[in-house]
Amino acid sequence: MKAAVFRGVRQPLTIEDVQLSAPGPHEIVVRTAAAGVCHSDVHFYEGLYPTPTPVVLGHESAGIVEEVGSEVRYVKPGDHVITCLSVFCGHCDYCTTGRPHLCDREGTRREADEASRLSQNGEVVHQFADLSSYAEQLLVHEHAVVKVREDMPLDRAALIGCGVTTGVGAVMNTAKVPPGSTVVW
Ligand SMILES: [Zn+2]
Numbered sequence: 001m002k003a004a005v006f007r008g009v010r011q012p013l014t015i016e017d018v019q020l021s022a023p024g025p026h027e028i029v030v031r032t033a034a035a036g037v038c039h040s041d042v043h044f045y046e047g048l049y050p051t052p053t054p055v056v057l058g059h060e061s062a063g064i065v066e067e068v069g070s071e072v073r074y075v076k077p078g079d080h081v082i083t084c085l086s087v088f089c090g091h092c093d094y095c096t097t098g099r100p101h102l103c104d105r106e107g108t109r110r111e112a113d114e115a116s117r118l119s120q121n122g123e124v125v126h127q128f129a130d131l132s133s134y135a136e137q138l139l140v141h142e143h144a145v146v147k148v149r150e151d152m153p154l155d156r157a158a159l160i161g162c163g164v165t166t167g168v169g170a171v172m173n174t175a176k177v178p179p180g181s182t183v184v185w
């Protein structure tokens with residue numbers, strides 16, 4: 001598949017062939033329909049945040065499930081999904097007490113002795129934010145996506161993954177405005 005590969009600070013991303021590993025039991029393959037350019041992606045491009053390279057950036061996306069691992073029950077091929085920055089394990093103390101954003105994410109990533117999710121001619125290509133959506137396909141943990149209605153345009157649904165969530169979190173968690181409130185700003 002084609003992916004936009006980031007190889008160094010302020011170097012333009014290059015469209016290259018990158019290989020996806022086969023999905024593990026709890027992993028899924030998603031065909032990317034849309035991917036936003038978040039300012040965080042730009043920060044990595046500009047070198048303000050470090051990241052190992054080569055890497056495929058992109059973390060605000062939507063697409064259609066193509067393939068699922070043997071233990072995946074949440075989604076099936078054909079489902080429309082948005083990607084989620086905060087992949088969670090689903091069974092640690094944080095996850096089971098309603099705080100999956102604090103999860104240590106054990107078991108949601110590949111171990112060092114496993115094949116990397118992304119590679120190029122046998123060399124590791126790093127996965128950004130457990131997603132890497134500047135690519136034709138994503139290989140992610142099943143808890144890194146959220147299903148959306150099929151009548152929602154995917155180019156708009158993609159923005160929920162980071163931009164919308166960041167704003168909604170500020171309103172509901174920081175300003176503590178309850179859902180349904182009427183506000184001025
Ligand atoms: Zn973002």
Ligand SMILES: [Zn+2]
Nearest residue numbers: 089092095103
């Ligand atoms: Zn957890």
